[in-house]
Amino acid sequence: MIRTRFAPSPTGFLHIGGARTALFAWAYARRHGGQFILRIEDTDVARSTPEAVQAILDGMAWLGLEYDEGPYYQMQRMDRYKEVIRQMLAAGSAYPCYTSADELEAMREAQRSRNEKPRYDGCWRPETGKRLPAPPAGVLPAVRFRNPAEGVVAWHDLVKGPITIANAELDDFVIARGDGTPTYNFCVVVDDWDMKISHVIRGDDHVNNTPRQINLFKALGAPLPEYGHLSMILGDDGQKLSKRHGAVSVMQYQEEGYLPEAVLNYLARLGWSHGDAETFSMGEFCSWFDLDHITASAAQFNTEKLNWLNAHYLKQADDSRLATETLRRLAGQGVDGSGCADLPRVMALYKGRVANLNELADAAHPFIVAVHPSPELLAQHLSDPVRAALRTLLAKLLDANWEAPALSQAIKETLLQHGIKMPQLAIPLRVVLLAQPQSPAIDAVLEVLGREAVCGRINSVLV
RNA sequence: GACCCUAUCGUCUAGAGGCCUAGGACAAUACCCUUUCACGGUAUGAACCCGGGUUCGAAUCCCGGUGGGGUCGCCA
Numbered sequence: 001m002i003r004t005r006f007a008p009s010p011t012g013f014l015h016i017g018g019a020r021t022a023l024f025a026w027a028y029a030r031r032h033g034g035q036f037i038l039r040i041e042d043t044d045v046a047r048s049t050p051e052a053v054q055a056i057l058d059g060m061a062w063l064g065l066e067y068d069e070g071p072y073y074q075m076q077r078m079d080r081y082k083e084v085i086r087q088m089l090a091a092g093s094a095y096p097c098y099t100s101a102d103e104l105e106a107m108r109e110a111q112r113s114r115n116e117k118p119r120y121d122g123c124w125r126p127e128t129g130k131r132l133p134a135p136p137a138g139v140l141p142a143v144r145f146r147n148p149a150e151g152v153v154a155w156h157d158l159v160k161g162p163i164t165i166a167n168a169e170l171d172d173f174v175i176a177r178g179d180g181t182p183t184y185n186f187c188v189v190v191d192d193w194d195m196k197i198s199h200v201i202r203g204d205d206h207v208n209n210t211p212r213q214i215n216l217f218k219a220l221g222a223p224l225p226e227y228g229h230l231s232m233i234l235g236d237d238g239q240k241l242s243k244r245h246g247a248v249s250v251m252q253y254q255e256e257g258y259l260p261e262a263v264l265n266y267l268a269r270l271g272w273s274h275g276d277a278e279t280f281s282m283g284e285f286c287s288w289f290d291l292d293h294i295t296a297s298a299a300q301f302n303t304e305k306l307n308w309l310n311a312h313y314l315k316q317a318d319d320s321r322l323a324t325e326t327l328r329r330l331a332g333q334g335v336d337g338s339g340c341a342d343l344p345r346v347m348a349l350y351k352g353r354v355a356n357l358n359e360l361a362d363a364a365h366p367f368i369v370a371v372h373p374s375p376e377l378l379a380q381h382l383s384d385p386v387r388a389a390l391r392t393l394l395a396k397l398l399d400a401n402w403e404a405p406a407l408s409q410a411i412k413e414t415l416l417q418h419g420i421k422m423p424q425l426a427i428p429l430r431v432v433l434l435a436q437p438q439s440p441a442i443d444a445v446l447e448v449l450g451r452e453a454v455c456g457r458i459n460s461v462l463v
Numbered sequence: 464g465a466c467c468c469u470a471u472c473g474u475c476u477a478g479a480g481g482c483c484u485a486g487g488a489c490a491a492u493a494c495c496c497u498u499u500c501a502c503g504g505u506a507u508g509a510a511c512c513c514g515g516g517u518u519c520g521a522a523u524c525c526c527g528g529u530g531g532g533g534u535c536g537c538c539a
Binding site for chain 2: 007008009011041042043044046047048097099100101104105108112114115116117118119142143144157160161163164165166169171173174175176177178179181183184185187188203204205206207208209211229231232234236238240266269270271272273274275276277278279293295296297298299300301302304305306307308309311315352353354408411421422423425426427430436437438439440441442443
């Protein structure tokens with residue numbers, strides 16, 4: 001049974017990189033008929049917040065990344081961690097360390113000044129024939145893992161291929177703090193073991209944790225999972241993403257009017273490919289997804305391509321779904337569009353012309369409430385001959401058969417009578433009706449706007 | 464600084480030694496469509512980081528350099 005997991009720490013929103021990691025882990029499980037588990041890694045009590053947990057859950061839900069198990073919370077598994085730590089202490093694969101934070105910092109500083117890799121010096125590590133210092137009074141020791149001193153840790157990474165790291169590069173890392181709470185590298189291993197995770201799919205930033213975790217698995221006598229490390233996502237500008245620079249919540253994409261299927265499709269193609277396939281459903285994605293076609297190098301985020309995908313999915317989106325979205329966005333602006341029965345028709349008219357849901361809502365606005373073109377706009381477009389033509393048109397519209405072909409006919413007759421060309425009438429008409437000189441085909445706009453609004457708005461500029 | 468990973472158009476990528484005169488997509492440019500603006504259609508420009516090997520043959524394999532990314536916490 002393939003079991004993958006997504007294990008975010010609740011110290012902030014679900015950002016785009018985390019979302020892609022979750023997507024790939026989710027897709028891998030789906031592809032192989034396996035299970036996808038959500039685990040909240042909240043052992044950093046100082047930085048974890050319930051708001052962040054909720055933000056992560058919201059982000060997953062919006063994207064439709066459903067999990068088969070969880071969410072598990074590490075803070076609820078303390079007893080299990082402490083039990084394992086006791087066992088390791090008893091077995092000698094872990095030991096108490098009384099070095100203080102200040103001493104560690106001084107140690108690292110000295111090492112850095114000598115251009116050495118900063119690391120714990122192992123002074124409390126028990127060795128046969130070695131005399132350990134006397135434990136200082138009143139100090140609660142941290143617990144360190146007794147990492148093998150020699151040899152190498154090697155694994156075949158599912159996306160990067162063979163990776164080898166010498167144990168000499170690794171120091172004895174802390175698995176439990178002075179207060180007894182376990183730390184990340186330790187909890188991950190116990191959890192992945194207990195939860196029977198078969199494939200650990202996670203970000204590139206964990207490559208250097210992997211050998212430590214593998215050594216822990218071995219010390220525990222636990223079976224090793226497979227590992228696959230996804231490269232990072234860089235910002236639009238090629239710079240790395242951070243909370244301060246460019247990293248935004250997936251929920252912000254929702255606010256900005258992106259459809260979840262567009263974000264998902266974009267993320268899927270960022271670092272993964274299936275030949276020339278550019279647009280595909282999540283069903284297709286799950287049936288195609290494999291780790292062999294993941295790029296091993298970092299990928300730069302490209303908002304313009306996301307925009308294109310969003311426009312693509314907007315064109316295919318169901319009109320009533322778009323109407324619901326539009327209503328929600330309009331309500332956010334204090335506009336109640338619930339009385340507009342023709343909203344789906346407005347959506348049909350505009351969904352092929354906009355890049356996001358906010359633009360769609362803006363476009364729908366004049367169909368719901370009367371617009372007031374600025375005096376400048378009116379002055380620019382409403383000359384006396386135009387007013388005369390509008391007067392003629394208004395008379396025709398008052399008793400026209402209210403369907404696009406008949407409306408188009410009325411406009412063409414007006415054009416003929418006044419000896420003007422289509423743009424000379426259509427553009428002022430757009431300004432009068434919608435307060436902007438561009439719109440979809442004018443007869444379609446008239447049809448959807450309705451006789452009352454059209455005639456009323458024309459009349460209001462003629463009096 | 465040390466260690467690990469990585470390198471094809473501006474960007475995302477195809478490419479598993481001959482199918483490559485390097486393909487697709489976004490973006491760009493031009494033209495077409497048109498009732499305005501979009502959409503759409505057609506076309507064009509645009510890349511194998513550098514240097515050595517291996518091979519009859521290298522974008523593809525190996526080594527080195529350089530660039531980029533990651534990690535060096537009692538954070539995750």
